[in-house]
Amino acid sequence: MIKTDTQLQADVMAELQWDPQINASHIGVQVSDGVITLSGHVTDFNQKWAAEHAALRVAGVQAIAIEINVELPWPDKRSDSDISGAAAHALQLVGALKGHTIKVMVENGWITLSGDVEWDFQRRTATRLLRHLTGVTGVSCEIALRSKLVSTAIKEEVEAALKRRAIHDIDSITVSISGPDVILGGTVHSWSERALANHAAAGMPGVRNVIDKIAVLI
Numbered sequence: 001m002i003k004t005d006t007q008l009q010a011d012v013m014a015e016l017q018w019d020p021q022i023n024a025s026h027i028g029v030q031v032s033d034g035v036i037t038l039s040g041h042v043t044d045f046n047q048k049w050a051a052e053h054a055a056l057r058v059a060g061v062q063a064i065a066i067e068i069n070v071e072l073p074w075p076d077k078r079s080d081s082d083i084s085g086a087a088a089h090a091l092q093l094v095g096a097l098k099g100h101t102i103k104v105m106v107e108n109g110w111i112t113l114s115g116d117v118e119w120d121f122q123r124r125t126a127t128r129l130l131r132h133l134t135g136v137t138g139v140s141c142e143i144a145l146r147s148k149l150v151s152t153a154i155k156e157e158v159e160a161a162l163k164r165r166a167i168h169d170i171d172s173i174t175v176s177i178s179g180p181d182v183i184l185g186g187t188v189h190s191w192s193e194r195a196l197a198n199h200a201a202a203g204m205p206g207v208r209n210v211i212d213k214i215a216v217l218i
Helices: 005-018 045-056 080-092 120-130 153-164 191-202
Strands: 027-032 035-042 063-070 102-107 110-117 138-141 173-178 181-188 209-212
Touching: 005 027, 005 045, 035 045, 045 063, 045 138, 080 102, 080 110, 080 120, 110 120, 120 138, 120 191, 153 173, 153 191, 181 191, 191 209
Parallel strands: 035 063, 110 138, 181 209
Antiparallel strands: 027 035, 102 110, 173 181
């Protein structure tokens, strides 16, 4: 059943209000032909991130535009140097990131991460960790993966990982290799299955990027 824009708007608003991470009282939801626009403001970056992902969980959503501003309350405002120091310290405490050089740059509360690591999960760990820091208005990840030779065996490993996750549309997902990149194609019937497929591919050693060409059939 295809949802109307009015139904989508109601479902997205309900999902935002249901998520305990989000104060949805200052978030507006507009819908046009299945495209969701979130506007308004929140008091920390993690709420903005959570709002985006809450909207993606709603069946029928085709795309999302984010126009939410992060308006920090006065007690949470910090200088860029304070945020930079706190971010660097937080990264040093994570065992999975020890031995790797991740550089932190902060401008107007927005963190940009650079450097390189061996695994994609390390990039995601760093980003997830820092979006919770007080005073942060955004996080951009420009961390590169150290390239390793990717053989055709990776294709088999990715397909095996997809099967372990019991993805319903496993037979509709294609996996191909281009150098150190994994290309996912085909179709699934939910955003959650698409996310699981991406997670499975990104977890393989030597994979630099996951190029997601999976279509979500609504």
